Amino acid sequence: MKVSVVIPCFNAGDQLIEAVESVLAQTYSDIEIVIVDDGSTDARTQSLLREHAWPRVRVILQANAGPAAARNAAIRAATGEFILPLDADDRIAPTYVEKAVAAMSAMPEVGIVYCKAMKFGAESGPWALPSYTLRELVIDNVIFVTSMFRRADWEAVGGFRESLRHGVEDYEFWIRIVHLGRHVVQLDEYLFFYRIQPVSRTTGFSSDRSAVVSTYAEIFRSNVDFFARNAEFLFEHRFGLYDELALYRSRYGPIDAFFTQHPSLRKFAGCLRRLLIRLTAR
Template sequence: MTEHIPLVSVIIPCYNYGRFLIDTIESAKNSHYPAIEIIVVDDGSDDPFTLRVMDKLSVDFPQITLIKQANQGLPAARNAGIRVSRGKYILPLDSDDLIDPYYITKSVWHLENDEKLAFIYPLVKLFGYESGVWVTEAFDADLLLHHNYIPASAVYRKRLWESLGGYEESMRSGYEDWEFWIRAVENGQKRLSARGTTFLL
């Protein structure tokens, strides 16, 4: 990583979550990893406060790419952001999430040092209405069929998203990330649980 620092694209879909969005953007900007782009996808927000936040984004954060679209649901919003991304790696980040400053650095280090790895996922610290730590389980393909223990904000290569055809846009009511990981398993991908990395929801 001393000779080549790959770009990481942080994709932040937002639908009426303007009250959290700035903190999420600041969390990504505060990453110690030196090469990121941030793409915010406004998925047809109609909340007045969120609309005001969106109107100010280009002024307050001129380096951010903002995409506006009619409401199509979370998986379509993620796909829209990833489609225009330039990064080798993708970090989907929901608009009420925060990341540890070293999360991207640690994730890219693992992925750069093992081409067989498909994605990296972390431990999760809960805040707000819930508290505690979600100790995500070590990867087990059979266990994944029973429940999803992989956070949506795992870091992966963009070519994985391309090979899978993106997130399934018909799954607007949820579980789109679980379905995405299952298809990755079906493609014979190898993964790593990044123990010791903290992820804040």
Template sequence: MKKQLVSIVVPSYNQAQYLDEALKSVLDQVYQEWECLIVNDGSPDNTREIAEKWTEKDSRFIYLEKINSGLSGARNYGIECAKGVFILPLDADDIISSEYISLAVKSFEANNDIKVVYCKAEKFGDDSGIWELPEFSRLLLCQRNLIFCSAMFRKSDWQTVGGYDLKMIYGWEDWEFWIAVLKNGGEVKCLDEIGFYYRIKETSMLKQLDESKINYLYEYISIKHADFFVTQLGSFQKLLENVEKAKNENNQKLKSEKFVIDAFCSRFFGFSVFGIYKNKKQV
């Protein structure tokens, strides 16, 4: 049986110094039926020079160039051009193990109900060690992202949901994408092997998120996927009833609206608003 093509999409913006390592990890794959689309997202560095060196080395590397539009736009452009049945995004500063694609494809072939395959992960760079990720569930997916960007999915599912959302301009585009792909069903498989290595750097887009950007992202995801949150958490009226019940049961502890909000956020989003505020004041 002919093996199905996997398209690895590598956006690059000011990441040229790491690109060789990422592409070397692609070249080392045990699974040979792949193409790798390197998307230069209007980068001012020498991304083109490095990418073209790899296209000369192996014709499965394909160089694409576009006007800068951000990570979602660069991924979408690469996936649009991709010929593979399966898509694996790979950021230009990360790397994958040689077995990752082979094991992921086998998982898809063994179960047609699977929509997303990812794996255990490890950090490297400015920090190192196992990246502890909680076991996937849709309920937890309501609270935070559980799957890193380099998970494999079918191009057809990307087409169904309209790709990565360009309005996720500050980040968290992976979280929104996984919600879109998985909210109406489908299984998720986490491989029991370390197949993804995530580079930790002193500066990153996520580390630059401030309160206003975070609020924008939460509000946008909540409105766009309100059906998903209601399905997993219950109606908004039910949420209010739960808060009121908690207030009544803990009357001495929950005497103000502040404590009610804090209990709500701790229950459904996993953080304490006023604990964060207190810590900020102490810094």
């Protein structure tokens, strides 16, 4: 079974080299790599993509349209039965594709195969995402984008939703694949390496509450049937949060009330907290 690794690239520079080399080092041989340059303006990236000599690699150029559009363009040009997205600044372990293909081939009802992830860069250590369950997926995304799926399922759900320019377009994509009735398998190994950068599309999205709210609202409206079918999970989570808030108030409510009555002390406590953070960061 041929695997197409699709890499959207925007000003990734030398980080792209690491990503591509991690794919070329795979123990599984029937692989092609499709890179979509999503309107890069960086001279190093442009030169690298123009002059590369990587085997089994095709480069497609397009005006900047976002990662979802770039992935869709790459998949349209791909010839593999199985698809594995990889962001241009991340890496995969040498056996990831081989083990993911084995899981997909063994169980035709499986629509998504992923693994455990290790962070590197500005942070290091395991990426402590909750394990996949349908309940967890209803609440929020627990599957990173570098997960294998079937091209046929990509066609069935209409690809990645390109209007989700800010982020979590992979979450919406996984929802639609799971809603087809497909199963999800997580390999019990650290086979994906997720680069953490001080400033990135993800950090910008997370800090913009308006963008977060509008994005998740669009995901909800576009997948009402999925969320309605699994509404019990949403309300279990909601009322669980109410219980946690009630417990917090029972424990710390008197302290909050005290600081409300003495705003100068609240301000002092805030200054002290910031000072302690700076001291411990040194």
